[in-house]
Amino acid sequence: MGARHYRPSVRMMMQPYKAASGVLVLVLGVWYGIESGDWLNLILAALPPGGFITWHLLGNGTAVDGEGFTSTRFTRSVSLSWPEVQEVRTEPGAQVVVVYDQDGERLPLHDVPAKDVEVIRELWAAGRGEDWQRMLRLPEPVPAAVTATGLGRAAVSGAGTGVLGLLVVSVIDDQAGLFEVAAAARQDLVVVLLCLLIAPVVAFAVSLTMSRRRQRDELTGSQEL
Known part of the structure; x- marks a missing residue:
């Protein structure tokens, strides 16, 4: 080979x-x-x-x-x-x-x-040759902890959504204006909270849930085999 x-x-x-x-x-x-x-x-x-x-x-x-x-x-x-x-x-x-x-x-x-x-x-x-012998005892494979997976991907999803939200807020501000008066309008606060807080949190949670569910299914399948 x-x-x-x-x-x-x-x-x-x-x-x-x-x-x-x-x-x-x-x-x-x-x-x-x-x-x-x-x-x-x-x-x-x-x-x-x-x-x-x-x-x-x-x-x-x-x-x-x-x-x-x-x-x-x-x-x-x-x-x-x-x-x-x-x-x-x-x-x-x-x-x-x-x-x-x-x-x-x-x-x-x-x-x-x-x-x-x-x-x-x-x-x-x-x-390795015909006379090869293992020199130590290795541990059995330990399934990865489901709770520790997907955090990186979820963080990227949340951060990416936050950046996109910042872009949306910037475009809206250029076109319609946000916080141009002393007392902020309710719709201005809703737009900012939705784009910069709620959407990133939802994206993080959804991505984390999907990643953990996918790995849980993989681990279940490997254990059944």
Whole structure:
């Protein structure tokens, strides 16, 4: 079996919450450029995230062959030969293949999807040698806590909704005017509270609920198998 190279996928970056965040940044950037006419600063502001994404796509990933693997994530790179690997498996809640080294440290194989675990196990079995023996006892996989999942995605959803709400409030203020009198009108307060407080909280709660429900269903399915 020949060498394999796994790279970050643009498709993975196009998950709904990531794509929505990117669209929001793009819309806000274009809107800022049109309103201020300061396109140079807009381009300069786009360089860091553009460079980060390029670094992620081209510099990260995992290479495996008959001798072992090298897995890289930004500034950290881990290389092991197959005899040094104590286990290759998937775990509940993990989207990539994980391995354990001689010290029992859990190491994810970045960008190697869990569905390819048998391919990696075949390479490991062929490369470790006939006299190989496991040097330590590994713990059984522990299902990920449902209560700890989805917080990052929910936070992105809430923040993105808040930024979009800020854009909506700004547009309404330009067109109709908000808080132009000393005593704020009730509709002005309703618009601001709805866009900047209620909508982000609802987006956070809905995203968190859906993420936890999805993982709970995945864990239930894996336990039934």
